[in-house]
Amino acid sequence: MKKATINYDFIAVAIIAFIASCGYNVYQQMQYQDLFTRHVDQQWNAQNAEADLVYARNQLASCKNTTETGI
Numbered sequence: 001m002k003k004a005t006i007n008y009d010f011i012a013v014a015i016i017a018f019i020a021s022c023g024y025n026v027y028q029q030m031q032y033q034d035l036f037t038r039h040v041d042q043q044w045n046a047q048n049a050e051a052d053l054v055y056a057r058n059q060l061a062s063c064k065n066t067t068e069t070g071i
């Protein structure tokens with residue numbers, strides 16, 4: 001019968017690898033949250049810019065119509 005032994009160096013490396021993996025996952029989650037927040041902000045800015053453009057076009061059309069009718 002063979003006796004299985006666990007090397008303490010292996011346990012230490014496994015623990016360090018596990019802690020490093022958890023730390024990297026936390027880091028990635030923080031990066032994801034930051035990028036998602038930026039994405040949402042950019043989406044809002046794009047929608048606001050589009051709404052402003054539509055408003056400006058409507059104002060311009062209104063000015064054109066007023067000028068053409070002479071009112």
